[in-house]
Amino acid sequence: MNQSSLSLPRGCILRKATSAEQWSIRFLVFSAKLDPTQLRWQQFWVIECNKDLVACGQLRNFSGVQELGSLVVTQTWRNHGLGTFLTQYLINTATQPLYLECLGERLAQFYSRFGFVPVSFEDLPQSLKSKFGISQLAKKLIRVPVVFMQYQI
Template sequence: MAAPKSLPLGCILRPATPEDLGAIRKLVFQAKLDPTQLRWENFSVIELQEQVIACGQLRQFSGCQELGSLVVKKPWRDRGLGSYLVEHLVSEAIAPVYVECMGWLVEFYEHLGFVKISWAELPKPLKIKFFLGQLVSKFLPLGVTILQAKLLKSPKS
């Protein structure tokens, strides 16, 4: 994965705390992402001057994990924070990592080492979770794509 080697000056990457849930919810709502399944325990955040400016989570499923709720505050986009956060989350994974995203984000994830996969390659727990998105994409031109992280190292045991 080709993410920045360091964060901008003053930024700190850390696990989320219960106190971060409000900021995480706000970021997710502003980005118009799925506001369900926001468990602070699954999140890592990037903060600057004690304010959360980026977040992302790894949800655990049987035999796999889903990367989700990845958001960077608008003033902080295009500075490598999202890439840094994705690389961190994937490095923390204990199982294969998948992401379901809209078409305009596919290139972002591919740049970070994710590859498109077919529905048949998706683990059953995620087929259940991603079913609605795939169904909607059949009727609306949303371009929902499923990708899998191709790790450069073995997942943590």
């Protein structure tokens, strides 16, 4: 899937987040029940449609790797291609090996369309093991359906 074949709906733009949007980003991430840690507005890209912030996502930097995280599209703008557009943009922007964690098979299938493949916790880089450790514990103890994935070019 390549970026040039994707486009945003009329009235929508992709841009870097601004400091004024940090609370809107936090609200989106919390409302989607995503990991609320390490939300640095400086790492976020947002999609604005008709002057409303309707999607966001970030690339988090770790030692030797990056994580695609906090990708959210508001309920009213789902199924308009915004998540696909933003995911592909973040993949194209990444400068180091790229990983993510997601909940459930449906999201794992979504990310697999872009070239992400499941990896075991043991195969994660050391710098991500500490971040994903709580998810791995929840997966083992209470069977939370966490999937760790790596981008394969």
